[in-house]
Amino acid sequence: MTAAWRNWKEWFSNRSQKSAVVCVPIGAKQPNDIVLMLSKHLPRLCKGLAACYVVEIKRDDFEILRSQQEKADKFRSVTVFAHPDDLFENFAVDVGPSSETPVLPPEWWSKSPPESNMMVAHVCQGFRIMTTLQWTKIFPNWVSYRANIDAFLVGEDDDLLWAGVARAIIAAAAKSQKPSALKNRIRAIYYDKFAELSERGRPKDEVHMMHFQAAMDSLVSSDEVQR
């Protein structure tokens, strides 16, 4: 192994560990579910950008995720793609038939120093989860959405469009220090995609633009809520 390769591997390893992505397609009951779709693309999209954990329905996956707990304190930013639970207090997870312990409780992250953690909750009405005391304690700095995130996924190009948005959000989370800055960056991502779509002029792009508009409008950061 050459020195250059070692250096690169070390740099890559450090860089990857700064950001994590957790995708929980569990609870996806719809054929065109956005979280389900992203779970297929994220492992590829996260390469060189963030450590990616897709939490599938199988119990083994939960155990793997649980075993990563020690690594959690190395993550400066965490981006979650998930659904809310029925009470909007946690992310929707399925504990599986043989386990009774919730898999993704706030405690999972409790080893992380709160001041260094930034969470993006790409979750419908995710701000309701993030403003509960249990989550605020662990992730005081976050960006999420006030409203639901609708998506129109009828073709592969639609999947790739949203996958591109997801990747850009992960990158934005990795380089942002403040929630307000992160929110502005995410807003800019939607705005740029919106501008791209406006030049294509396909009928379904109007629907994507409406969904990007809704996402932009409902973005909220922790500093706005605490103010």
Add this chain to the structure above:
Amino acid sequence: MPAAASPSNLFVDDPSDFLASLEDQLSAYDLAEASIITSQPSDCLALVRSGGIATVVAHLNMKDDGLSLLEEVRKMAGADVECIVITAHEPTPIQRQRAEALGVQIVRKEFLPDLLEHLQSPPATRQMQQRLKALERMHQEWIEDLVAKLRDIPEYEKAFISSQNGPFTISELIDDIRELRPRGIEYIRLWRRTIGTLLQIRRKRSS
């Protein structure tokens, strides 16, 4: 030219028997004080410009064309002035279309008593009704625009939007919009904001 009492009704027509008989009818409905009758379109526009006119009633088939005159009134006063054309004959489809586009109400002469009764209601109420109608018209245009765009989507009857509250087809969304159900209203609002952002992007590009 008589001075406009604020606010006022303004009737415009070529010199005619109708115009001559109108004065008596206005008196009968106690509207003479609050109304001005003129046969000069230029006077009409001058009075509207000076303010205080709540309603303009023009004859559809007057020499200068009632709808063209009311188009000028609209340009000058926007939605604040109620515009009405009166006619003895059935308007042509083109006239109807034009009147609708301008937000001009068409009244047949046999319904003149109803019109005069309407003019008896306070001008502030009439102005409020007028604004409401203008908003409804605008709202309808937004709806038509959005529905037309959605109908352009290939196989829109089968195309699903995934949502936290359950998936729905574009076809269902169109129904929600037409029936003004909560989801439809939400998307109409979203469409208006989307157009606003599109305009912003175009303005940035052109500058």
